[in-house]
Amino acid sequence: MLTLTSRRALLLGIPALVLAGGIVTAGAMMRSVPSDLDLALEKPTAAGLYKAAIAPQTNPVSVGSMHAWTVTVLTPTGAPIKAAKIGINGGMPQHGHGLPTAPQVTKDLGGGRYLIEGMKFNMRGWWTLDLAIDGPKGADTVTFNLVL
């Protein structure tokens, strides 16, 4: 399970990270990120079929480089979901564009964990990562927010 500490570590590891809520001052570079943005890296999927968590394999996550992430898919009670099919999408809601690459799940790491390769963020700002999860209980989606 991802604790607040590990989430913080991820966020603080991103160089010059913009913390949502208050710190983005007038005249700062980007459209301000919504202050109520949910930055949780672990959450239930939209219809509640699963619980999903994401974590970068390398820290910090820097703009412009390729990196791998792991996704963990569990039942709401925490049992690993095996052989899930996971589609990856995303983009920058404030810029109206998608991900610059086409990341894919390349390995089933076991215990409900999957390796995503080919992730890249080519700009600073607010990104979403949308996962479409197809598992034994059906298809569901989940969206994570990342700010870098």
Place this chain on the structure above:
Amino acid sequence: MRRAAAILSSVLFGAGLLAAGLHAASAPAVRWTEEERAIIRSLALDALPPLPTDPSNRVADDPRAAELGRALFFDVRLSANGQVACATCHLPERQFQDDVPLARGVGTTTRRTMPIAGMAHSPFLFWDGRADSLWSQALGPLESPVEHGGNRTQYAHVIAEHYRERYEAVFGPLPETVKFPPQAGPVADPDATRAWEAMPEADREAVNRVFANIGKAIAAFERTITPAPTRFDAYASTLGAGILNEDEVAGLRLFIGKGECVNCHNGPLLTDNHFHNTGVPAASGLPKDLGRAAGAKLVREDPFNCLGPYSDAGEGDCSELRFMAADGHELLRAYKTPSLRGAAGRPPYMHAGQIPTLADVVAHYSAAPAAPAGHSELRPLNLSETERRQLIAFLATLNPDPDDKGRNGF
């Protein structure tokens, strides 16, 4: 206490006013937030990471290969008419570009020549990213009927006659080139194509290998071409007073703020190395240009790409190609974000040199016209005349320091 000191150190005064000894209160104070300072520093040349390795080119960092590549880069024998070298369009004293809208080799191309400094940091080359390494990029113009205009066996013969020793020291023995036709290759010239198709498969393979190695040597040379420090870099590392004037600082503020230029022009090379449709008008008289939508397919099919038989890459390499976004409406008429280092000194602009001056470029980004095809990512900025002038002033601070000319050979 620390906070006060930080704010004080970020207060700048217009250099001219300071020099004139005017009272500080009459000069507008320049104050950057912590975030802004981080962004400015992230653009500085000293934040540039070391050259990424190129696993697809095992001689990428071999100085002998770079020396060979340098010679090949300037060699006009690598052309149909004995008059065109890489350096014909990539002029070393002109930031390795040629100042004209459309590059001219043995004929006229449909694209603006791109500069070379720092390109080794870029995962995809050409305006449409149809090559995924410096070495595979170098092969394109060699076979283009309007650039070098030659063919693969012709080039293999040039190597055997004039570079045998240097080539073999780096790449090992040349194949027996005497048996190859003088002019053969998969090019526009039908005679050369026929001769190529008549060659045994093994001979074609051997020639392809020599051809790929020509690219790898040129790439090794191009990896040594690095951007020179600028006045902006001096400012970014210290944020000190007296380096940039008031207009330049105001332009920098627009660049990282209201102008949103830094969204795409980010990092020490001021490019995100990606492809964007910014509504650049189609160049008149040229065929339909799909940009990245075509380039992504071409690089995937290129036998000289990172995953191809002439690549030295191993398992797990080539992630840029393997995870490349190859489909989707965003690719249509999307072109590579150019580095802005030196850009103010090299008009005309855009992938076909359609926009003559920097003022016109800034006006384009401010107005954000609709794209001729696909969708522009821009939104109107409505910059005032003053703001446009300030942006242009800032962009000129990214020109290489004239005193530094020749430091790396450019």
